[in-house]
Amino acid sequence: MSTVVGIIMGSQSDWPTMREAAEILDALGISYEARIVSAHRTPDRLWSYGREAAGRGLKVIVAGAGGAAHLPGMMASKTRLPVIGVPVQTRALSGVDSLYSIVQMPRGFPVATMAIGAAGAANGGLMAASILALGDAALAERLEAWRADLSNSIPEVPEDV
Numbered sequence: 633m634s635t636v637v638g639i640i641m642g643s644q645s646d647w648p649t650m651r652e653a654a655e656i657l658d659a660l661g662i663s664y665e666a667r668i669v670s671a672h673r674t675p676d677r678l679w680s681y682g683r684e685a686a687g688r689g690l691k692v693i694v695a696g697a698g699g700a701a702h703l704p705g706m707m708a709s710k711t712r713l714p715v716i717g718v719p720v721q722t723r724a725l726s727g728v729d730s731l732y733s734i735v736q737m738p739r740g741f742p743v744a745t746m747a748i749g750a751a752g753a754a755n756g757g758l759m760a761a762s763i764l765a766l767g768d769a770a771l772a773e774r775l776e777a778w779r780a781d782l783s784n785s786i787p788e789v790p791e792d793v
């Protein structure tokens with residue numbers, strides 16, 4: 633099975649957050665790769681990753697970064713693949729810096745921006761799954777089942793009431 637999702641992140645320190653996206657993709661049987669690609673520290677790697685992504689068969693990129701989080705936007709500039717941005721939570725500014733760096737893209741080069749932190753990364757995985765499910769009936773069924781399981785796990789009556 634060829635790899636269809638690229639999970640990329642600015643630093644090793646983003647992996648505890650971005651792992652949440654990987655876990656969703658694992659649960660849904662979607663193949664992915666995880667790579668450290670930084671617009672600031674490894675610009676040549678970003679350039680070649682973006683240039684080759686579609687040709688290698690990737691279909692969606694989930695990009696997480698913190699602080700001056702230029703990675704998702706720069707990747708969106710370099711590839712026509714959908715780029716889902718995950719603002720990693722930061723200590724100094726709680727991830728608002730990451731969010732603002734990712735979300736306000738200029739017209740023409742969108743990044744589908746998720747919420748700050750781990751929930752955003754998990755939703756990034758789910759958003760990638762939704763996109764892929766448009767052309768994959770078996771995955772669509774797995775995604776429906778995953779969503780139903782989550783709904784069914786929510787009790788109607790709060791505990792200790």
Ligand SMILES: Nc1c(C(=O)O)ncn1[C@@H]1O[C@H](COP(=O)(O)O)[C@@H](O)[C@H]1O
Pocket residue numbers: 641642643644645646669670671672673696697698699700701702703704720
């Ligand atoms: N925002 C970016 C980019 C980028 O956008 O290209 N490259 C690294 N970083 C971020 O720097 C933070 C601190 O990185 P270190 O923990 O390595 O110092 C990380 O959250 C990373 O995403």
